[in-house]
Amino acid sequence: MGFFSSGFSGRGRSDNPDLPPGQYLTESFPVLSAGPTPRIATDDWEFTIATETGKVHRWNWAEFRALPAEDVTTDIHCVTSWSKLGTGWRGVSLDTLFSGVETSAEFTMAHSYGGYTTNVPLDDLLGGKAWVAFDFDGEALEPEHGGPARLLVPHLYFWKSAKWVRGIRMMQSDDPGFWEQNGYHLRGDPWLEQRYW
Amino acid sequence: MSFSPAVVSAVRAETDNSRTLTLDVDGWPGHLAGQHVDIRLTAEDGYTAVRSYSIASSADSKALEVTVDKLVDGEVSPYLVDGADVGDRLEVRGPAGGWFVWPGTDDRPVQLIGGGSGIVPLMAMIRSHGDAGSTAPFRLLYSVRSPTSALYFAELMRRAVDDEHLRVDFAFTRETPPDWPTPPHRLTRDTLEESVYPPEDMAEFFICGSTPFVESVANWLVDAGHPPERIKTERFGGIGVSP
Numbered sequence: 226m227g228f229f230s231s232g233f234s235g236r237g238r239s240d241n242p243d244l245p246p247g248q249y250l251t252e253s254f255p256v257l258s259a260g261p262t263p264r265i266a267t268d269d270w271e272f273t274i275a276t277e278t279g280k281v282h283r284w285n286w287a288e289f290r291a292l293p294a295e296d297v298t299t300d301i302h303c304v305t306s307w308s309k310l311g312t313g314w315r316g317v318s319l320d321t322l323f324s325g326v327e328t329s330a331e332f333t334m335a336h337s338y339g340g341y342t343t344n345v346p347l348d349d350l351l352g353g354k355a356w357v358a359f360d361f362d363g364e365a366l367e368p369e370h371g372g373p374a375r376l377l378v379p380h381l382y383f384w385k386s387a388k389w390v391r392g393i394r395m396m397q398s399d400d401p402g403f404w405e406q407n408g409y410h411l412r413g414d415p416w417l418e419q420r421y422w
Numbered sequence: 423m424s425f426s427p428a429v430v431s432a433v434r435a436e437t438d439n440s441r442t443l444t445l446d447v448d449g450w451p452g453h454l455a456g457q458h459v460d461i462r463l464t465a466e467d468g469y470t471a472v473r474s475y476s477i478a479s480s481a482d483s484k485a486l487e488v489t490v491d492k493l494v495d496g497e498v499s500p501y502l503v504d505g506a507d508v509g510d511r512l513e514v515r516g517p518a519g520g521w522f523v524w525p526g527t528d529d530r531p532v533q534l535i536g537g538g539s540g541i542v543p544l545m546a547m548i549r550s551h552g553d554a555g556s557t558a559p560f561r562l563l564y565s566v567r568s569p570t571s572a573l574y575f576a577e578l579m580r581r582a583v584d585d586e587h588l589r590v591d592f593a594f595t596r597e598t599p600p601d602w603p604t605p606p607h608r609l610t611r612d613t614l615e616e617s618v619y620p621p622e623d624m625a626e627f628f629i630c631g632s633t634p635f636v637e638s639v640a641n642w643l644v645d646a647g648h649p650p651e652r653i654k655t656e657r658f659g660g661i662g663v664s665p
Contacts, residue, residue: 228511228513229464229466229468230506230510230511231510231511232505232506232507233464233465233501235463235470236497249497255658256637256657257657259522259654260650260651261655262637263650305474306472306473339650369633369637403521407519407521408519421423421515
């Protein structure tokens with residue numbers, strides 16, 4: 226390409242086909258949050274899905290944990306360029322949570338304890354692609370990583386996997402969430418490097 | 423947003439382990455204090471590596487300066503700290519980030535809390551505050567191992583003297599300057615409360631540092647009655663190890 230940074234040879238050449246463009250591997254699990262970590266007792270926790278008609282589906286912690294759960298092994302990709310491969314989670318599929326929900330809206334906004342929001346098209350939540358996860362590596366999910374439960378949408382950049390998730394609201398249009406209003410891409414596909422808009 | 427070519431136009435050692443690079447970017451649009459840039463290095467064989475760095479320069483200066491701390495197992499930071507010379511080329515994407523920023527448009531009190539190299543985006547805010555002649559009450563609490571590992575130590579001391587609207591407190595965790603009034607100490611819940619604005623001052627908080635540092639400080643502030651919505655955090659950590 227004719228352009229190079231003199232004296233830079235690089236270290237981490239990886240032919241790993243699981244690594245999206247512009248990403249590098251990490252073994253650790255960095256934390257990125259916009260503010261303090263909310264502390265939510267499972268006694269106070271609930272998860273809701275609100276449709277465009279105003280109907281609200283609710284689960285408290287016991288009801289949520291009584292739903293069928295799945296073990297998920299997946300790669301995660303943060304927009305700040307780290308990727309972590311083969312991470313182990315346990316959670317409830319969004320297909321399960323949406324099984325009794327009637328909606329014709331195509332977009333969703335995930336809402337979190339602490340006020341965080343992120344927009345995700347419904348298509349990206351259904352079809353075995355997304356979970357509300359409560360275990361990481363066989364242990365209850367730590368608060369700083371989003372416990373008691375976080376959204377897990379691993380095929381999109383990890384800011385879409387909202388920590389401390391408390392509900393999903395259906396939307397007719399793809400309105401931007403928190404980071405999306407602050408310069409990040411509306412959809413965030415790591416394989417297309419959709420980092421910023 | 424795409425990458426633009428940049429040339430290293432100046433380098434300045436900050437500590438044994440870090441330095442500041444001035445980057446000339448064609449058509450640089452300017453930035454807000456607190457924003458970051460992505461820097462892309464390209465090896466001769468076309469291999470590329472990208473990392474994000476906080477901007478250190480004042481929003482008023484229109485210049486792009488980043489201060490880089492060398493990570494022991496880093497890939498990009500050792501090149502930027504030890505390798506890059508004036509005239510070397512790299513690429514820059516940005517500025518990015520619209521949340522952890524001080525826009526400088528009001529006079530509300532601002533409390534900055536930095537741990538280690540987490541001072542960098544806060545320094546951009548302090549410089550912008552000073553250069554703009556802002557009268558917003560600014561206060562910095564900087565937790566760092568020792569005077570020799572503190573970034574911008576002399577400039578912070580000078581700005582604290584020159585600017586009546588800026589107060590700077592250090593928490594040296596291992597070693598203090600000679601004749602320092604307090605012995606080395608780690609920040610605790612109590613020493614934190616003594617060194618920051620109380621909740622009734624309605625200050626806006628910016629905290630930047632490693633994850634354990636930010637996690638502890640933010641939790642203590644919330645426990646002390648500071649509303650979470652006035653606390654903005656930025657964390658680095660987990661990626662590489664600072665010596």
